[in-house]
Amino acid sequence: MELYIHSMSPPCWSVLLLGRQLDLKIKSKILNFETEEHLKEDFIKLNPEHTVPTLVDGDFVLSESRAILSYLMDAYAKENHPFYPRDAKTRALIQHRLNFDLGTLYSRFYAYCSPMWNKKVTSTEAQRDKLYDALGFLETYLGRNRYAAGDHLTIADISLVASVSAIDLCFVKLEKYPKVVAWYERCKKELQGYEDVVGSQFEGFRKFLTVPAESGSE
């Protein structure tokens, strides 16, 4: 299997993290965004949306990190693996959290934080407040369970921890969300290879950031 990635891409982190947990043989193909390798014809043929991560498994190609997480579980993990159990309600909760991450948490992170590296746009207070609301929703979910979708790690945690790591590295203050902080610390310890895949990227990523003075949750 080959996985097209960028090393500072949170959606790529989640797939790489799952690969580490399952010990999958995934060959990373790093795309250089500065030279627009992701816009070259060969890659567009694979993924018309030119996004990473993009997985190539034989003649099967899949983008969208959360779809890739589900696919890898179905195709390569043992039956009824705790990361993605068969039970309909558990799976529905996992899917809910993955969709919450895609449509709410990560998208609000991107709206508020991307101006820190993409200087062409600015973010608003309303966007900041929306991101805090999303962290508040995650706090509520983690008040019900120790992990995002129940009492143990699942692919929902792997996706969400990549987003929360990105939020953290953009200096958004998380202290107002103690359950999020405790869960984040727990995931960092429990996920094999977290430091290598994610933690090691913080310093390099932060070099690209211009942080607004008002950044913070008060």
Ligand SMILES: N[C@@H](CCC(=O)N[C@@H](CS)C(=O)NCC(=O)O)C(=O)O
């Ligand atoms: N929802 C997608 C987002 C993928 C995405 O936007 N990736 C960014 C990097 S973080 C990218 O490839 N950007 C390049 C582009 O859009 O041309 C996922 O989770 O895979």
